[in-house]
Amino acid sequence: MPDVFFNFPNRYDSGIIPSVGIAQGTVVEVHQSQGASTLWYHVGSLTGDLVCFSASHKYDDGNKPRVAVNNSNVVVEVHESNGLSSNMWYHVGIVDPSSKTITFGGSHHYDTGVTPSIAINNNNVAVEVHQSNGLSSNMWYHVGIVDPSSKTITFGGSHHYDTGVTPSIAINNNVVVEVHQSNGPSTRLWYHVGIVDPSSKTIDFGASYAYDNGAHPCVALTDDGFVIEVHQSQTYNTLWKRIGQVDIANKTINWIGGSVYSCDGSAPGVATDGGMAVQVNQFDTSLYCDASMVIDRTSWMADNLDLIGDKSLLEIAMPASHDAGMGMTQDCRLAADCNTKTQNHTILGQLQAGSRYFDIRPVLYNGTMYTGHYAVHKDLGTLGCNGQSIADILADVNNYLKRGKDLVILKFSHYFDRDSGGAFSDSQMKMLLTQVTSALQPLLYSGPVPSGGLQSTKVNDFIGSGGKVLAVFDGLSDSLKSQYKGVYSYADKGNSGDLVVYDRYANSNDLDTMISDQLNKLDNPANHRGNLFLLSWTLTQSDEQAVLCPTGGAPSILALAQQANVALWSKLVSAFQQGMISHTRRVNLIYADNIQGTQTDFAIWLNRQLLQ
Numbered sequence: 001m002p003d004v005f006f007n008f009p010n011r012y013d014s015g016i017i018p019s020v021g022i023a024q025g026t027v028v029e030v031h032q033s034q035g036a037s038t039l040w041y042h043v044g045s046l047t048g049d050l051v052c053f054s055a056s057h058k059y060d061d062g063n064k065p066r067v068a069v070n071n072s073n074v075v076v077e078v079h080e081s082n083g084l085s086s087n088m089w090y091h092v093g094i095v096d097p098s099s100k101t102i103t104f105g106g107s108h109h110y111d112t113g114v115t116p117s118i119a120i121n122n123n124n125v126a127v128e129v130h131q132s133n134g135l136s137s138n139m140w141y142h143v144g145i146v147d148p149s150s151k152t153i154t155f156g157g158s159h160h161y162d163t164g165v166t167p168s169i170a171i172n173n174n175v176v177v178e179v180h181q182s183n184g185p186s187t188r189l190w191y192h193v194g195i196v197d198p199s200s201k202t203i204d205f206g207a208s209y210a211y212d213n214g215a216h217p218c219v220a221l222t223d224d225g226f227v228i229e230v231h232q233s234q235t236y237n238t239l240w241k242r243i244g245q246v247d248i249a250n251k252t253i254n255w256i257g258g259s260v261y262s263c264d265g266s267a268p269g270v271a272t273d274g275g276m277a278v279q280v281n282q283f284d285t286s287l288y289c290d291a292s293m294v295i296d297r298t299s300w301m302a303d304n305l306d307l308i309g310d311k312s313l314l315e316i317a318m319p320a321s322h323d324a325g326m327g328m329t330q331d332c333r334l335a336a337d338c339n340t341k342t343q344n345h346t347i348l349g350q351l352q353a354g355s356r357y358f359d360i361r362p363v364l365y366n367g368t369m370y371t372g373h374y375a376v377h378k379d380l381g382t383l384g385c386n387g388q389s390i391a392d393i394l395a396d397v398n399n400y401l402k403r404g405k406d407l408v409i410l411k412f413s414h415y416f417d418r419d420s421g422g423a424f425s426d427s428q429m430k431m432l433l434t435q436v437t438s439a440l441q442p443l444l445y446s447g448p449v450p451s452g453g454l455q456s457t458k459v460n461d462f463i464g465s466g467g468k469v470l471a472v473f474d475g476l477s478d479s480l481k482s483q484y485k486g487v488y489s490y491a492d493k494g495n496s497g498d499l500v501v502y503d504r505y506a507n508s509n510d511l512d513t514m515i516s517d518q519l520n521k522l523d524n525p526a527n528h529r530g531n532l533f534l535l536s537w538t539l540t541q542s543d544e545q546a547v548l549c550p551t552g553g554a555p556s557i558l559a560l561a562q563q564a565n566v567a568l569w570s571k572l573v574s575a576f577q578q579g580m581i582s583h584t585r586r587v588n589l590i591y592a593d594n595i596q597g598t599q600t601d602f603a604i605w606l607n608r609q610l611l612q
Helices: 297-303 347-353 390-401 426-440 459-463 511-523 543-551 557-577 597-611
Strands: 010-014 016-023 026-032 038-047 050-053 057-061 063-069 074-080 087-096 101-104 108-112 114-120 125-131 138-147 152-155 159-163 165-171 175-181 188-197 202-205 209-213 215-221 226-232 238-247 252-264 266-272 276-283 286-293 318-321 330-333 357-360 362-365 368-377 381-389 407-412 468-474 488-492 499-503 532-536 589-592
Touching (some): 010 038, 010 050, 016 276, 026 050, 026 286, 038 101, 087 114, 125 165, 159 188, 175 215, 175 226, 226 252, 286 597, 318 347, 318 597, 347 390, 357 589, 390 407, 407 499, 459 468, 511 557, 557 597
Parallel strands (some): 016 266, 063 114, 114 165, 165 215, 357 407, 468 488, 488 499, 532 589
Antiparallel strands (some): 010 286, 125 138, 138 152, 138 159, 165 175, 175 188, 226 238, 238 252, 266 276, 276 286, 362 368
């Protein structure tokens, strides 16, 4: 099932109440000024998930604008009057993607009401919904035909369809999805699915169905009926996303799971053109935007075998999870989530988000294998937390590969016997190897190691016949390796092993320092000679931050990860455009805390740039 991720938005302007539309990669955004009833637009282009907006342009006065665009570059916009009037107005415009400008027609009055929303399909059919003015919470719709030449809309009459507040609507070829909040004190959210009849300018709506709690819902719809809904929490300035599939026959939506936290903010807007989705929102009086591929990340490697199948691991990019077992914490000693938790998902969630390389750090505790994040202090002893158990991680991998057909690389290192405070003994390594091989056979890859190392093996050799696990172990002796099938040695560059990776982190909590460090290492040809190159896009807490973060006096690991991940697309696209990422200087592993879909999208985009 496709999914979208809006976890790392970038600030693009100041203002309030933004709205967005997208068609064929052209993004159109409108918003109201934060200090006046003036309306402004941006036009943006997409480079992968990176939205590059033009300067803002004033186009009218008013409040609460909403916008949509279709594949013919026809833009429709609606808004309320400024002041005490409850008149509503529309514009039709033509967007020029090359100049990033919109030529709008005049402002046309079409009804009275508040909180209008509009959508347009590729047949120039527009649908509009709004709430009654005054104390009424009746909601009404219009269907209209857009004439791009005269920049007008011929609307049908206003039809009552429900009661509620803050309605939002989306349309594809002839199906509409509408969402709104209950009127009164209730925070229930509801949807309708309907069929548009352009000839009669009516909508045959199905029943109203409750689907969540929240405020300010918005909705987007693809031509094949995939639904993206975003809303604000009813109590906090947090944004939540859910996805679903329209059942046209029953006029219902089959939601896939529940709502999932995206980011902090309020007043969201969302749009999709089928291949990409864009979310905008405000936070205080700053405006933020994030984009996402509309793809199934659970199978991105198998789905792209025509592109990457005959390439070696040296030639492709993959997302990679730093300290992957720390998507949860347990059995902490003198530590907390803020200084040990590196991920927001378990291994299964990271696999579903597209990560394919996992940094697994085994910890033996009370006779059971866990993962962990630990330090040993000379006075205080062992400090840290256990993460997921090895058993649960292996179960997650098995669960994923019941349907998944991708390659899963498990890299084991940093072995720690928490009970004794030392490294693993040979018997403890055998305990780990036995657990891994017993749980993962027959999914373990067990092919030969080429002269160029496993990194020179082609993707098809790993997964041409189905999903596989490549299990590599740092410090694995030849004697232990010979006793097990499907285990290989790992080595950092400069050492010998079956899989060799250049892995040097910046060891800094400063974003600019980390970026400079990693891009300089990326730009050095000596770091790309026959080994995988791991770009460590991670920020590391200082000792002081690790001590202070439980009190709220310093950022957590995940807060630092947010800074790094927000910058990922802009900094790495710039590096690519400057030639720092190329056929001779490849990023093979995009190594991050808080793995979400954005790292996967970047890997897919980069593979397309370098391999197509």
